[in-house]
Amino acid sequence: MDYMDSLFAVCNLTGKSINGWEVINQLPEPDRSKGETGGNFSICYIVKKNGIECFMKVLDYRNCMTRPLRPHETRISVIEKATREFKYEMALSEHCNKHRVKNIITYVDGGECELTDFMFPTVTYIIYEKADCNIRKIINFSTKLVFTEKLKTISFKLKSLHDIALGVKQLHKIEISHQDLKPSNILSIGNNSKLGDLGRSLCLSTEVECPYSLSMFNGDWTYAPPEVFFNYRLSDDKERLYQMDNYMIGSLIVYYINGVSFNTLLDSKLSGGIRALAKTGISFDEARTYLLDAYHQSLLDFEESIPLEDLKEGLTKVVEYLCHPEPEKRGHPKNISKTNRTPNYDLERTISELDLFQRKAELNLYKK
Structure with a gap:
């Protein structure tokens, strides 16, 4: 020693x-x-x-x-x-x-x-x-699985993603933005997944004194949403921070299916990646065209990687609205609607959709 x-x-x-x-x-x-x-x-x-x-x-x-x-x-x-x-x-x-x-x-x-x-x-x-392990160590990305094993794997992943989205909604309800949603912070306990490591979280509640500035992204920049690289901020703190979490949920969905984050897909479509684009000094408004083009191409790549045909459209749509590069357009389409009073960042519909997808996978499994 x-x-x-x-x-x-x-x-x-x-x-x-x-x-x-x-x-x-x-x-x-x-x-x-x-x-x-x-x-x-x-x-x-x-x-x-x-x-x-x-x-x-x-x-x-x-x-x-x-x-x-x-x-x-x-x-x-x-x-x-x-x-x-x-x-x-x-x-x-x-x-x-x-x-x-x-x-x-x-x-x-x-x-x-x-x-x-x-x-x-x-x-x-x-x-x-005590958790069994983090999710990175147990989810299977193999393309060599037989169809029944793929169904079991996708069902487990969707159950875990449902748990994650529900956990984030619970945090948002008590005015906490997690800020660091990534595979190593998703913990497996029995058949359930839980969020770990609140150390980088930002708390807006007056019940807890937050030592960090609420004006900045506070998590791992590898998983940060595009707007933070350009210092682009929505005026409302709650919406700005919760939409960062939502982007990272969408990125986790991508990771669960093909083993890379949504940022990795974006980087592959941008010369030098998001960081390099931001370092050129252009504004977020000037970068929108590049980001949107990379975003649409990335969604196509993600859709192709989904192993079950009857989940391709639905899962892609969830990632599409959670990972939109423009934070004001991020959220379930029914939330974005001008006639709806539900905040754009609300996750209730996302939670319901992930639950439905998991049930579909389970149903397909029972049919085999």
């Missing part, structure tokens, strides 16, 4: 008791080469109480205090930022529990203790229910 690690309690919790939780083992750091992600200032463990295993995230004070500083950083600013964001994630988790949000990874416990055997004894932690 590294000498510095030996000084910090947070690096040595295996076999310890943390406020009644037995620490079973430390989890390995995310393998970024395989697309796995995780916080830069957290260490993760499996813990157990009353025979139930859970997942514990611990604030990594060692990294806060020893990692090299970036330009314009101070050590105190690094520590302050990490502790503020960790506290915010705990507050968001408590907010979700209070409002009984079901499709978010369940917050179990959180707090702080001191292990006096160490020079740096403080352990600040959040405990969640």
Whole structure:
């Protein structure tokens, strides 16, 4: 063990008791080469109480205090930022529990203790229910599956996507925009999928103090909707942020079917990709023609990749309205209608459609 690690309690919790939780083992750091992600200032463990295993995230004070500083950083600013964001994630988790949000990874416990055997004894932690794995590790993109296996796979995927859309709607109902909807943040628990990692979420509710600016996209830019690359913003914060989430739901649908995000499809149709287009300095209005052309071509590619004929049209239409590059035109067509009072970003119709598609896949399975 590294000498510095030996000084910090947070690096040595295996076999310890943390406020009644037995620490079973430390989890390995995310393998970024395989697309796995995780916080830069957290260490993760499996813990157990009353025979139930859970997942514990611990604030990594060692990294806060020893990692090299970036330009314009101070050590105190690094520590302050990490502790503020960790506290915010705990507050968001408590907010979700209070409002009984079901499709978010369940917050179990959180707090702080001191292990006096160490020079740096403080352990600040959040405990969640334990997931089986993230969705990236279990969905199958193979084109070699026989038809019955394809039906089982597509049915599972549609059930998971339904769970995700429902979870996002639940977050929106309590004024939270997830901002970081990507495969590594979709967790599988039994037959259900739940949203994980609220750490980058933006909360508009007065019940929780958000440490981030609401004016910017706060998630992984690999999955960001096109408008954020051009700093194009709808005037209403709620609509702007929720439509970002909706775009990422559409992108997840694409990923579930063919293993790439909708941004990857767009990039393949744009010279140099979205980032390169934005770096030319043109405005979003000037880029619309290029984005719309790439969008329509990408939809054709996606439709061709859908393995079941009777789902091609319906699934493509869902991606079409969720991933529209112009955020003011994003949303179910009935929501966009001028005669309708439902907000464009409302997901109720999308949830119903995904449920219907999953039932169709199940019905086809029973016919075989």
